Amino acid sequence: MRAVVMTSYGSPPVLQPADVPSPPERAGWVTVRLAASALNWHDVLVRQGRYRSPLPHVPGADGAGVRVDTNEAVVVLPSLFWGGGDAAPGTGWEILGDHHPGTYAELVSVPAECAVPRPRGLSLAEAAALPLVGVTTFRALFSRGRLRSGESLLVLGASGGVATTAVSLATATGARVIVTSGARHKIDAARDLGATDGVDHSAADWVEAARALTPGGAGFDLVLDSVGRWEESVRCLAPGGRCVVLGANAAQRASLPIRPFYFGQYELIGTTMGSLRDMAGLLRFLDDHKVAPPVIDRTFPLAEAALAHERLEAGAAFGKIVLTHD
The missing domain is CATH 3.90.180.10 (Medium-chain alcohol dehydrogenases, catalytic domain)
Incomplete structure (x- = not known):
């Protein structure tokens, strides 16, 4: 599959398009075919090596697409292994794209609970931009x-x-x-x-x-x-x-x-990120209130992830920057 891969830590040009193996099937996990992924400042920190991600590595926490097994429209909740408590995440918690391959790719594998039904009324770019900041x-x-x-x-x-x-x-x-x-x-x-x-x-x-x-x-x-x-x-x-x-x-x-x-x-x-229960609360809130969709600053093709990172770091954006996976 096509993806954006970093083989070293550093500035935006370390993000390069490449062919990588598709994610393997494993019990309790599902594969999502991504149509869009959104940038977060967290991705910059991953690219810089702040989280010691394994190399080579596919970054990215946010995404929207369809579950390969059910064809259900979903968004990816990037909060992995939160645990059973509401006060704080457990010791095994991490953000998708830290140590597991992320969403700058055609396919991503996540725990089944992290493939959440896509909220109604959002475009693919807006849906991809929702999970982490939402x-x-x-x-x-x-x-x-x-x-x-x-x-x-x-x-x-x-x-x-x-x-x-x-x-x-x-x-x-x-x-x-x-x-x-x-x-x-x-x-x-x-x-x-x-x-x-x-x-x-x-x-x-x-x-x-x-x-x-x-x-x-x-x-x-x-x-x-x-x-x-x-x-x-x-x-x-x-x-x-x-x-x-x-x-x-x-x-x-x-x-x-x-x-x-x-x-x-x-x-x-x-505070940081949120649990499955927080995500459920967000989705109920969106159903119960009139909320403006996520603000999209600009979209870039997946292969131009480095340019997207340059815009993010320049601080010129208002709202979210999104990668399209056409």
Whole structure:
């Protein structure tokens, strides 16, 4: 089968089209013939060698297509071996494309439970873009963050898959959403999705500017921090507010003043990806609410995965970048 393979770690050009063996049959697993796959920042980290993926390797976590055995239209849930607990994944958990061949290929093999019925009303590109950011954001907002209708939410960032999905899900549940970005056109695009407004997070006073957009300037009930700006995120909170952390692109370490934290009655909550139960919750949410489909920035042919990665790393995209497998 055709696939995109990396034989070394490095910059986007290490991603090259190649012929590789089709996945073998094994008990409890199914093969999905993929029509599209979506990029995630996680794929960049895999390409760079952050997860020590075996070489040669086919990356990719997200995909949409049909089960070969049943011809059922499915999306791929990339959360493998989560385990039986809801609080956190088990020790065997991993993301598809880390150590098992991923979705930058014509075929992918996944545990049967991870081939999930494709939601109604989504194009193939939109369906491929849904699983990783969808289940990650649903868990962050609702399973972990406990977001409720009428609450205020601050989303750090405005243009990535998590940010755009967070705006869509949160506004559908009746929350008031503010975003941050260094580019006004991205804030305007987030407003088109349902965000109330946004602030420039490159400004020195952006925390104060964000708080000023909350009722009475009291701060946010929930902050979604996918970049690692903890100190500023906590300062954005209203008393008793929650900060959900799910990324570290901007910083690998954080320092917090302790006394203001506990006097503020704040919560700092870590999360990543999501379980089968989170995915089921997301699909029920999509059935029960009017939610905008995943935002697609651009599509590339599978063979141009390296170019797609260059666009992802340049930070120019608004929404998801998708590979088509025609």
